[in-house]
Amino acid sequence: MNIEIKGLTKNYGNKTALDNVDLKIDKGMFGLLGPNGAGKTTLMRILTTLVQKTEGDINIQGIDISKKRKIRQMIGYLPQDFAVYPTLTVYEAMDYLALLSNIAPKSKRKKLILDLLEKVNLEDHLKTKVKALSGGMKRRLGIAQALINNPSLLIVDEPTAGLDPEERIRFRNLLRDFSEDRIVILSTHIVEDVEFTCEDLAILKEGQILYKGKSRDLIKQAEGYIWTANLDRKRLNDIRKNHHIISTVSEGDLIKTRFLSDGTPIEESKAVSPSIEDAYMKLVKGV
Ligand SMILES: Nc1ncnc2c1ncn2[C@@H]1O[C@H](COP(=O)(O)OP(=O)(O)OP(=O)(O)O)[C@@H](O)[C@H]1O
Incomplete structure (x- = not known):
């Protein structure tokens, strides 16, 4: 399974949402990161064939994206704003969606649905109304519906927004x-x-x-750029003027400050090993 994207551009009127994007994606988990408005949802929606590209070539498993029917059979999608039939039960909602996917007879649907709901740990909620599910459970139901066609490509958009830490880890x-x-x-x-x-x-x-590329190589690029220092409020405000602050934590009277610097930080600062978040900040802030 692979995806090849070459020279992908998407314009909405005179707004360019994607600008000459080249990307190759192979089997496994692939992260697509970017600040608000970066073009992530546009790229996802183009891959699902819901939005038309302006220019470029996309192949999924060697099949051109213009072959919408074939492409859709390969794809499961959990959109950012996933919502289904609030007054149906979990089972009824899945049964209806499976029916829309032409899965018949009823006994085949039942087996598939029970199997999928078990995979996403919702087997004890078959009779719960969708509107009564927690945010995390709704997302898990979203994944179950996205897997109805047994897709070889699963696309999930902002799946952990609004989830508590435990649900987030479970979902990941x-x-x-x-x-x-x-x-x-x-x-x-x-x-x-x-x-x-x-x-x-x-x-x-x-x-x-x-x-x-690899996340570990991204992290390497930030080595030597991430610094910490314990600062009082005045000093912190001074630093803020010339450096991008990644995080601050109060420690007694001082503030433990983590910040980006391209090599000339203040005397009391110490270089630290970057995390992927640090490396992301460095790249996005252009340090
Ligand atoms: N239908 C549309 N018409 C006009 N402009 C659009 C449309 N959809 C998206 N855009 C613009 O294209 C750009 C990329 O938007 P997109 O939603 O793809 O970004 P994103 O990375 O998913 O952002 P977010 O994290 O906020 O969802 C933004 O500037 C957005 O305003």
């Missing part, structure tokens, strides 16, 4: 399990989601690819 593990024998594209602006799940990633900003 679920995606990782699915990626063993398919491509899972995880689009997010939460760097942590990618840190623990995706070996390969791309970073988009204003429609252009800023980075593509």
Whole structure:
């Protein structure tokens, strides 16, 4: 399974949402990171054939994206704003969606649905109304519906937004399990989601690819740029003028400050090993 994207451009009127994007994606989990408005959702929607590209070539498993019917059979999609039939039960909603996917007879649907709901840990909620599910459970139901066609490509857009930490970890593990024998594209602006799940990633900003490759190589690029110092408030405000602050934590009267610097930080600062979040900030802030 692979995806090849060459020279992909998407214009909405005179707004360029994607600008000459080249990308190759292989089996496993692939992270697509970028700040708001970077073009992530546009790229996802083009891959699902819901949005037309302006220019460029896209092949999924050697099949051109213009072959919409074939492409759709290969794809499962969990959109950012996933919502289904709130008054149906979990089972009824899945049954209806399976019916729309032409899965028959009823006994075949039942087996498939029970199997999928077990995979996403919703087997104890068959009779729960969709509107009564927690945010995390709704996302898991979203994944179950996206898997109805047994897709070889699963696309999930901002799946962990609004989830509590426990649900977030659980959801990430679920995606990782699915990626063993398919491509899972995880689009997010939460760097942590990618840190623990995706070996390969791309970073988009204003429609252009800023980075593509292994997350460990991205981290290497930030070595020597990440510094910490314990500062009082005045000193912190001084630093803020010339450096990008990554995080601050109060420690007694001082503030432990983590910041980006291209080599000339203040005396009391100490270089530290970068995390993927640091490396992402360095790239996006252009330090
Ligand atoms: N239908 C549309 N018409 C006009 N402009 C659009 C449309 N959809 C997206 N855009 C613009 O294209 C750019 C990319 O948007 P997109 O939603 O793909 O970004 P994103 O990375 O998914 O952002 P977010 O993280 O906020 O969802 C933005 O500037 C957005 O305003």
